[in-house]
Amino acid sequence: xxxxxxxIFVNIISISAFLARKYYKRNGYLMSDKVVKFGGSSLADxxxxxxxxxxxxxxxxxxxxxxxxPGKRFSDxxxxxxxxYKCCELAGGGVDFSDxxxxxxxxxxxxxxxxxxxxxxxxxxxxxxxxLKARPAKDYAASRGEYxxxxxxxxxLGYNFVDAADVIVFDTKGRLLLDQxxxxxxxxxxxxxxxxxxxxxxxxTEGIIKTFSRxxxxxxxxxxxxxxxxxxxxxxxxxxxxxxxxxxxxxxxxVIETITYRELRELAYMGASVLHEDAIFPVRSAGIPIxxxxxxxxxxxxxxxxSNDYDFSRESLSHTITGIAGRKGFSTINIExxxxxxxxxxxxKVMQVLYNNGLSFEHMPSGIDTMSITLDSAQFEPVRDxxxxxxxxxxxPDHIEVEDGIATIAVVGRRMKNTRGxxxxxxxxxxxxxxxxxxxxxxxxxLNVIIGVSEADFAEAIRRIYDMFINSEK
Ligand code: ASP
Numbered sequence: 001x002x003x004x005x006x007x008i009f010v011n012i013i014s015i016s017a018f019l020a021r022k023y024y025k026r027n028g029y030l031m032s033d034k035v036v037k038f039g040g041s042s043l044a045d046x047x048x049x050x051x052x053x054x055x056x057x058x059x060x061x062x063x064x065x066x067x068x069x070p071g072k073r074f075s076d077x078x079x080x081x082x083x084x085y086k087c088c089e090l091a092g093g094g095v096d097f098s099d100x101x102x103x104x105x106x107x108x109x110x111x112x113x114x115x116x117x118x119x120x121x122x123x124x125x126x127x128x129x130x131x132l133k134a135r136p137a138k139d140y141a142a143s144r145g146e147y148x149x150x151x152x153x154x155x156x157l158g159y160n161f162v163d164a165a166d167v168i169v170f171d172t173k174g175r176l177l178l179d180q181x182x183x184x185x186x187x188x189x190x191x192x193x194x195x196x197x198x199x200x201x202x203x204x205t206e207g208i209i210k211t212f213s214r215x216x217x218x219x220x221x222x223x224x225x226x227x228x229x230x231x232x233x234x235x236x237x238x239x240x241x242x243x244x245x246x247x248x249x250x251x252x253x254x255v256i257e258t259i260t261y262r263e264l265r266e267l268a269y270m271g272a273s274v275l276h277e278d279a280i281f282p283v284r285s286a287g288i289p290i291x292x293x294x295x296x297x298x299x300x301x302x303x304x305x306x307s308n309d310y311d312f313s314r315e316s317l318s319h320t321i322t323g324i325a326g327r328k329g330f331s332t333i334n335i336e337x338x339x340x341x342x343x344x345x346x347x348x349k350v351m352q353v354l355y356n357n358g359l360s361f362e363h364m365p366s367g368i369d370t371m372s373i374t375l376d377s378a379q380f381e382p383v384r385d386x387x388x389x390x391x392x393x394x395x396x397p398d399h400i401e402v403e404d405g406i407a408t409i410a411v412v413g414r415r416m417k418n419t420r421g422x423x424x425x426x427x428x429x430x431x432x433x434x435x436x437x438x439x440x441x442x443x444x445x446x447l448n449v450i451i452g453v454s455e456a457d458f459a460e461a462i463r464r465i466y467d468m469f470i471n472s473e474k
Contacts, residue, residue, distance in 0.1 A: 001191065003143075004142070008356070015144050016466070019135075030241055032231045033061055033063045033064065033158075033230050033231060033232055034059065034061045034062045034063065034064070034231060034232050034233075034234055034236070034325070035064040035065075035066065035221055035225040035226055035228065035232075035233050036055070036056060036062045036064070036065050036066070036221075036234045036236060037065075037066040037067075037068075037199060037218060037220070037221030037222045037233070037234070037235050038052050038065070038066070038068060038070055038236045038295065039068050039071065039217065039218075039219060039235075039236065039237045039238065039295075040068040040070060040071020040079055040080075040081070040178060041071040041072060041237070041238040041295075042068075042071075042171055042236050042237065042238065042295035043068060043069075043070055043071070043149055043153070044070045044071045044072060044073045044077075044375070045070070045073050045110065045111060045114065045255075046110065046111050046113075046114025047114070048295065049111060049114075049115055049152075049153065049156060050115070050165060051295050051296065052153070052236070053156060053157055054298075055236065055295065055298050057157075058298075061231065062234070063193070063194045063195070063459055064189070064194070064195055064197065064224055064228060065153065065157070065159065065196045065197070066196075066197055066198070066199045066217060066220050066221040067146060067150050067153050067196065067198060067199060067217070068146060068149065068199050068200065068217040068222055068320060069081045069084075069145025069146045069147045069148075069149050069200070070107055070108075070111065070129065070145070070149060078147075078360055079141050079145075080104055080107055080232045081145045081200075081214075082146050083100060083103060083104050083107075084141045084142050084144055085138065085141060085142055086100055086131060086318060087100045087101050087132060087141060088136050088137070088138050088140075088141035088142075089136075091132040091136035091141075092132060092136040097132065097206060098129070101125065101129055101132075103129065104125075105121065105125050105384070108121055108148055108149075109121070111152060112152060113412040115156055117152075117155065117156060119152065119155055121148060121151070124145075124148060124151070128141075128144050130205040131301060136405040137208070137209070138397075139201065139208075139209050139210050139211045139234040140208075140209040142200070142201070142211050143164075143165075143198075143200060143201035143209050143211055145200075146164070146198035146200045146201060146203070146217060147163070147164075147198050149198065150163075150196050150197065150198030151433075152165075152195035153196050154195075157194075157196065159188070159194045159195060159196045160192050160193070160194060160195045160196070160197070161196050162188050162189065162192075162195045162196070162197045163197075163198070164197055164198045164199070164200075164201050164202050164220060165201065165202060165203040165209060166184065166188060166203070166360065167181060167184040167185045167188050167202070168181050168184075168201065168202025168203070168220060168223065169181045169184055169202060169203065169204075169205065170203065170204045170205070170210045171204065171205060171271070172200055172204055172206055172436035174204065174210050175291050176202075176212075176219075176223075176269055178223070178226075178282065181202070181223055181227065182223075182226060182227040185197075185210045185223070185224060185227035185228065186227055186228070188401070189227075189228065189311050194334065195222055195367075196331045197220065198217075199216065199217025199218070199220040199221060200212055200216045200217045200220060201216075202219075202220075212276070213276070213278075215276040216276055218235060218275050218278075218279035219276050219278045219279045219282075221233055221235060221279065221282045222278075222279040222280070222281075222282040222283045222290075222335075223282045225283050225286070225288050226281060226283060226285070226288065227283065227284045228280040229286065229288070229357070229393060230288055231288070232288065232289055232290075232291055232295055233267070233288055233289070233290045233291070234284050234290075234291045234295070235275060235279075235290055235291065235293065236293045236294070236295045237274065237291050237293070237294065237295070238294060238295065238296060238304055239274065239292075240293070240294040240297050240305030241255040241256060241257075241274075241292045241293075241294070241300070241301075241302040242255065242256045242259060242264070242267070242274055242292060242303045242323065242415060243255060243256065243323075244256055244266060244319075244322070244323050244324065244399075244466065244470055245323065245324045245325070245462055245470075246319075246325070246326075246462070247465050249459045249462050249463060250462065250463055250466045253470070254338055254470055255300070256303050256322055256323055257278050257301070257304065257315050257316065258304045258305065258306060258310070258312060258314075258439065259303060259304070259305055259306070259308070259322055259323070260305070260306055260307060260308055260316050260414055261280055261284050261290075261306070261307060261411050261446060262308070262414075262445075263322050263323065263413065263414055263447065264279070264280070264305055266325075266447060266448050267322075267323045267325045267410065267412050268325075269410075269413060270325035270326055270327055270408070270409075270410045270471060274292060274468065275290070275292070281304075282308065287307060289304055289305060289306045289307075289310070290304070291303070291304050291305075292305070300359050308414075314411070316468070317471055318415065319413075319415075319470055319473050320413055320415050320416060320419050320422060320469055320473065321411055321412065321413035321415070321416065321465075321469045321470075322412050322413040322414065323412050324411055324412070324415070324465050324466060324469075325409070325410055325412070326407055326408055326409035326410065326458060326461075326462060327407065327408055328407040328455045328468075329375075329376060329377050329378060329407075329455075330362065330374050330375065330376060330377055330406040330407065330408055330452070330459055331377040331380050331392070331401045331402055331403065331404045332372050332373065332374045332375075332397075332402070332406055332439065332452070333372065333373045333375070333387075333388070333400065333401075333402050334370065334371075334372045334396050334400070334403065335350065335370065335371050335372065335373075335391065335395070335397045335399075335400050335423055336369055336370050336397060336399040336400070336401075337395065337397045337398050337399075338369055338398060339369065340368065340369045340371065341368045341369065342369070346371075346395055347364075347366075347371065349394040349395050350371070350373070350391055350394070350395060352394070353387055353390040353391050353394055354373070354375075354387070356390070357386065357387050357390075358373070358383075358385045359375055359379055359380060359383065359387070360376075360379070361373045361374060362374045362375060362408065362443075363408070363439060363441045363450065363452070364377070365440065365441060366438060369430060374406065374439060374452060376406065377404055384402070388402065403438075405454055405455045405456075406438060406439070406452050406453070406454065406455065407452065407453055407454070407458035407461075408439070408448070408451070408453045408458075409414070409449075409450065409451050409452075409453065409458070409461055409462060409465070410450045411426060411447045411448060411449045411465055411469075412448045413447070413448075414447060416446055416447070416448075417445075417446040417447070422449065423440075423442065424467050425469065426449060426451065426465060428466070428468070429461075429463065429464040429465055429467070429468040430451070430453075430461060432464070433457075433460055433461070433464045434456070435453055435460060435461050436453065436454065437451050437452070438452045438453060438454065439451060439452030440452075
């Protein structure tokens with residue numbers, strides 16, 4: 001009986017996969033296509049453009065390309081997006097912005113001539129100048145960075161150009177309309193061999209150009225990947241993937257080979273960032289993995305961001321933990337009261353005070369007669385005295401104190417769940433380093449263990465955890 005059910009189940013799965021493939025094929029997009037997004041530093045000058053073209057041409061599946069605007073060529077350089085914001089600000093104040101716009105044109109002309117192309121952006125720049133004089137809108141101005149880079153890249157690659165304004169749809173409040181966007185992308189790219197679709201912007205249903213927040217080309221790439229049901233969303237940047245720990249703290253940390261969306265969220269929340277937060281949902285909901293790659297080191301496999309059902313046996317490295325991240329700037333309110341555990345509603349009253357003062361908290365470990373609440377110091381500071389006075393009034397504690405200068409460190413890893421001794425190893429590492437652990441929190445999913453230490457111990461604690469789990473497991 002069970003065997004029969006299994007056979008039927010397997011058949012249903014295979015038939016659905018077959019029908020889905022047929023449907024996608026018939027509609028012009030194959031599930032084996034790749035969407036490739038290139039960040040600003042990958043397209044900052046002609047040399048970078050050449051690298052990008054070589055990457056795209058190396059794999060015929062790389063059919064849909066999402067470019068950012070030209071980014072920094074060196075550390076003190078200015079991103080084209082920032083130059084455009086400046087033009088808009090000048091235009092808004094009625095100040096002449098022609099020199100600033102001319103500098104932007106120079107950036108593009110440098111790329112065009114560096115690539116030996118015959119292309120003029122004169123008309124485009126005339127339109128931008130006129131539009132900014134008439135209606136200096138910030139989002140329109142910023143969007144031109146991606147728009148023009150898309151034009152140049154499409155011509156250089158010999159690819160079709162699809163204006164993001166025609167496919168990325170926002171409502172009048174500027175919220176993305178995903179279903180309408182997916183339909184628009186499909187109807188535009190259907191039948192096209194390839195397409196360059198600029199990142200970062202779209203258009204509202206009222207016809208106004210609107211951008212995502214900064215770094216938003218990542219989001220465009222993710223949406224396009226969803227719409228064409230890509231096999232993979234490759235996000236090309238200037239690092240070879242997510243690092244296990246912050247390289248400013250740990251010397252040359254390893255690259256994370258595979259990370260799940262949930263692990264990534266935990267690490268990103270704690271401060272690790274390579275990808276725009278909103279870039280996760282569109283691909284995650286469609287079960288499409290993201291591969292973070294390095295334009296300057298295309299041979300590196302980068303980091304795969306996958307869902308929980310990914311076949312992890314393909315991984316070559318498998319440390320117990322996936323990553324370590326942390327944040328400074330927390331305060332802890334410690335409350336003590338004899339017989340606290342018998343007092344019904346004690347916690348509720350304290351929470352009510354936080355709620356009334358618009359505070360959210362990070363952690364709340366408690367003992368029989370104690371509870372402590374960890375919260376963001378910057379949020380807490382303006383209402384600190386008021387909150388303490390209100391807690392005193394509401395619950396009449398025996399003792400209440402605030403400790404500042406707390407850092408929290410998250411040790412994240414999907415494998416912790418099946419591995420004994422992880423927490424013991426974290427504490428052994430802290431004990432050997434003589435670091436006092438002020439707080440412990442393990443999420444019920446066993447995906448992370450969070451410890452709180454004093455800010456002075458922050459960097460050393462991360463290095464010791466890295467040694468314990470990464471260096472010693474090599
Ligand atoms: N060019 C925009 C920015 O600098 C968007 C992006 O690069 O993703 O934020």
